[in-house]
Amino acid sequence: MKALIALEDGTLFEGRSFTGPGEAIGEIVFNTSMSGYQEILTDPSYTGQIVTMTYPLIGNYGVNKDDMESASVHPKAFLVKEYNAYPSNFRSEQTLADFLIEYGTLGVEGFDTRALVRHIRTKGAMKGVVSTVDLDPESLVEKARAWTGLVGQDMVSKVSCREPYGWADNGVVPGTDFSTVQAGIDKPLKVVAFDFGLKYNQLRILTEKGCQVQVVPASTDADTVLGMNPDGIFLSNGPGDPEGAPVVVDTIRALLGKKPIFGICLGHQILGLAYGGSTFKLKFGHRGGNQPVKDLGTGKVAITSQNHGFCVDMDSLNSDDVELTHINLNDGSVEGMRHKRYPAFSVQYHPEHAPGPHDAMYLFDRFLEMLR
Incomplete structure (x- = not known):
């Protein structure tokens, strides 16, 4: 399912959803950890944000109840280079996709995460929208610009x-x-x-x-x-x-x-x-x-x-x-x-x-x- 990622400065990336349809708006940030995606997803500090992982392959060891860091998933969306739909780990109890779907979080793969991260490192963290529902670039950029952001907000x-x-x-x-x-x-x-x-x-x-x-x-x-x-x-x-x-x-x-x-x-x-x-x-x-x-x-x-x-x-x-x-x-x-x-x-x-x-x-x- 086609997904568009639009930043407030007009930059666009095209990927595909691995969790079904959806739309999310938030501050787009990146995390450089090679593992620990479940802990990242359940960290309340990511409330109001869209997380991009720099490590290219995500989902390979699945998800389990013992690695929860809170009772829910907090990022608005999760962006990865390549999603592994077939986890292989003795602790795995669920696939990452099913986990995200359970908590209503949009997951997107299949785009150049390196380019997105390099852009943010140069320009700074930005407001953005990820959507499979609205695929009009101008509409998405306008939504990103109109979002209030995190500064001064009581999160x-x-x-x-x-x-x-x-x-x-x-x-x-x-x-x-x-x-x-x-x-x-x-x-x-x-x-x-x-x-x-x-x-x-x-x-x-x-x-x-x-x-x-x-x-x-x-x-x-x-x-x-x-x-x-x-x-x-x-x-x-x-x-x-x-x-x-x-x-x-x-x-x-x-x-x-x-x-x-x-x-x-x-x-x-x-x-x-x-x-x-x-x-x-x-x-x-x-x-x-x-x-x-x-x-x-x-x-x-x-x-x-x-x-x-x-x-x-x-x-x-x-x-x-x-x-x-x-x-x-x-x-x-x-x-x-x-x-x-x-x-x-x-x-x-x-x-x-x-x-x-x-x-x-x-x-x-x-x-x-x-x-x-």
């Missing part, structure tokens, strides 16, 4: 949980207190995790390391969190522009200095805003499992998994209060910071390695040391 409220829940035995446990305990944990550390669009592997790692985790909606106020008397607070990843969620920023600002805080990705950006700084949109973002990051404290370099389109402006922060701790070795952008007076630190990348390398796992241990 967190679209993906955050509606009710609090716990995590145990690798699954969600409904509840509003710290009554849920992972089997085998003795004297657990209590962590409240703000759900800005979190990935399940963050909860898996925290519980594996001896934490009792209570997940709360992004709209939860500071008094409610402090009333739960946690040992620490975790700020998750999430989609879109952090400046689109000012109420969340105010909540985190009210929690500074009250409990130790660890932020990842959007949680890192929200902390930057809570410190009094600002953020800006990167040209095409960092998305993939091969981003080199240097820890300025130890001098060590970690290869990291990343997925973000915005960045903290370090020059907007008071250097007497906030210290730069990590930098991206590709472009020198901010990858980590810590507060000098409050027990709070954060990183821009994903130490939970889903998908991606395990190099940055030490950050969870660093957080737990703050809680003891």
